[in-house]
Amino acid sequence: MEDFSKTSEALLRFVEQLDEENAIKLANEALLEGINPIYLLDVMNEGMRRVGKLYDSKDYYIADLIMAGLIFRQVLELEKMTEFFHRTCDKKVGKVVIGTVSGDIHDIGKDIFRHMLEAYGFVVIDLGVDVSREVFVKNVEKHKPDILALSGVLTSTVKEMREVVNSLKESGLRDKVKIIIGANHLTLDSFKYIGADSYATDASEGAKVCREWIDGKE
The missing domain is CATH 1.10.1240.10 (Methionine synthase domain)
Structure with a gap:
């Protein structure tokens, strides 16, 4: 090579x-x-x-x-x-619902992450930006994804990410989906506060985490 x-x-x-x-x-x-x-x-x-x-x-x-x-x-x-x-999308490995949380209209990081997931063979349902917690819950219920990916560039999105997780708990869906959150500003403390399963400040590492989750299920 x-x-x-x-x-x-x-x-x-x-x-x-x-x-x-x-x-x-x-x-x-x-x-x-x-x-x-x-x-x-x-x-x-x-x-x-x-x-x-x-x-x-x-x-x-x-x-x-x-x-x-x-x-x-x-x-x-x-x-x-x-x-x-x-070619890769013909080899489906799992399904991911992704979106930038409410209050944030940035999409560059989300789009890069989405393309990396697709390169790993995931089917990705992209909800876009400024997505409400209700829409996230509705789409988790509808599409039954393996993974929910929450994106947010603004530091204020930490609270909204937590609210999405809490809404999934209230709907009885939290245990049915893995949740990964992504943003440059995330720390271990904010990750614990949000209550997700993993976090990434780097799109490539986040995509690898998602693939490892699927490989672990298999």
């Missing part, structure tokens, strides 16, 4: 520098040369993490985060990447 380490480092630099043209060009070339799409997703995710750190250190602004997300999305839409998703 070809060693893509140099290509990966170059791609990381392009994403970190928000070099849209070169990042997409190099990603496409790597796919044509046979890079594993899952590995490419991990590389792109690391690039996003670097951009996030620059944002946290106030070297980048919210517009830069949005640009990084747009680069990621364009890579996901490359022909070889979409072909891989379609």
